[in-house]
Amino acid sequence: MLLEVKNINTYYGNIHALRDVSLYVDQGEIVAVIGGNGAGKTTLLNTVSGVLHSRTGEILFEGQAITKLSADKVVHLGISQVPERRQIFSTLNVLDNLLLGAYLRHGRDPKEEIWKDLDFVFEIFPILKDRQKQMGGTLSGGEQQMLALGRGLMAKPQLLLLDEPSLGLAPLLVREIFRVASELREHGTTILLVEQNARAALRLADRGYVMETGNVVLEGTSKELLGDKRVEEAYLGVSGS
């Protein structure tokens, strides 16, 4: 088990945002967490990545407790988050954005390896190569999402946390982003994905969890969830999209 989340409870002040949430991610898997607005999906990711901290419960990464670690320490261990609404550095150019993704590796990994990973990112997102001198803020929404994803990859994570990668993107771009995610799995990256776009997420993922108001209400393989009556009614739409 690469990541194990055990009964965590996270609060925003008095608001109980996560209630006894448990899940696990195995090496090489893509796991999707689906649910509507305010279900606690982003809170869950932020708690795993150390941006937020849970009051009770435990998070284990490769058997090591990371519950109390700050976000930068968590990145050290090999968990990289692509935050919601992309959060790219809009006043830096694309190349600098990507190199900052490898921030912790500078001076630790040989330069050639970082440049090799940069080439890999350019290979999967050729548009970023063309735009590398352009300021991050001038990119389109889809390109910014690619940049955010590329930046996450530059950290060479064992576990990639994706927060709503399809948010505000045209269907074609959503397909492109998800295609890249499945390509990353081939390269051995494990992904924990949070999505409102349940159908696309479950088609990509191996397993899934359904969240509602801070609870995990359902879990299973993607096939099971896609075929589940309740999931279909609540998130997929009866007619299909």
Add this chain to the structure above:
Amino acid sequence: MRTEGWKRHQTSIGIGVLAIVVLVLGWIEMAEPMGLDFSDLTGGIVTFDTMVRVGILTIVVVGLNLLMGHAGQISLGQAGFYAIGAYVSAIMTTRAANRGINVLFPGAIPKDWWWWPWLMIFAGMVVTGGVAYLIGKPILSLRGHYLAMGTLGVGLIIFVLFREGSTFTGAFDGIASVPRLSIGSFEIWPRDRYYFLVWAVALGIMWLSLNIVDSRVGRALRAIEGSEVAANTIGVDIDKFKLQVFVLSTVYASIGGSLYAHYQTLVNPAPFGFVGSLDLVIMAALGGLASVWGAPFGVGIIYAIKEILRARLHQVLHGAGGEHEIIVFGLLLVLIMIFMPQGLSFGVTKAFGWLRTRGVLRRGGGGEEMESQVEQAA
């Protein structure tokens, strides 16, 4: 990151050019070519005294520049830290030396120990940095307007402490007869000698800051400025970096304060209140927030505008007094910020680009050739 050509030497060249300007101005003041000293050349409007003050405040504003422009954290209390440096130097080289330490330990500081004030400049840096470290931990977790309010409060508390410090800080009257600096028996005075000292320190601090900006730390700071969440998720320890740059900026302020104390030889609370902090922020913003180069220009422009208005406004507008100066001063600030919202240093770069596209200026002297080629192509 991989820079080539002259850009790699940009820092050294820039500092070199600025150093030459400083040397030339200093030389004019000392040698008085054709019997003209510095203030004659400016028609008596800008005095040499101003040049020293610009140098001192440049040191402070460079720190604010790093903090605000590169790390995106505002401080409305910087004058407070400027005050700590000034007061540590003033107190420790006057009453503490004469009536405190030498009374408790007779002869501990002999009269001819010229290095004592220098040591106290260093002590001021340590005290200021220590205070900033202790305050910075809780206060830097505030964001945006709240951080502005927090630092404003800190600045005011420091200000009030010095103002109400009775005999220890001299209250409203402050501390007089702060000694001049000297090295051995070489006194750093008259003014032109002090001018060279101040600008040597200012250039050194600019050089240091430019190197910080260009390093991994600088990139981390810019990441924090861009997005704290994203900086955090790529593994930047944002709390640590914010604290470090905050402490560094206050240490700069302290150096400026000490140099001010030894220049003015009188330290009182007046320049260290809220208006003092605000002036510093305006100077930093005017020079260009994310540009170390902007600092001397921001400070210089503010001084120049103030002095020109003082000297000339009453000739243009009959009977105009101090309050009218403030109105025109404010108006000019608003205009500059409307037309150069990123500050002077970026405004000038933009103006050059604009002139170039209009064909007024051409890159590297190859202008005519290029134009004829364009004509042929057309």
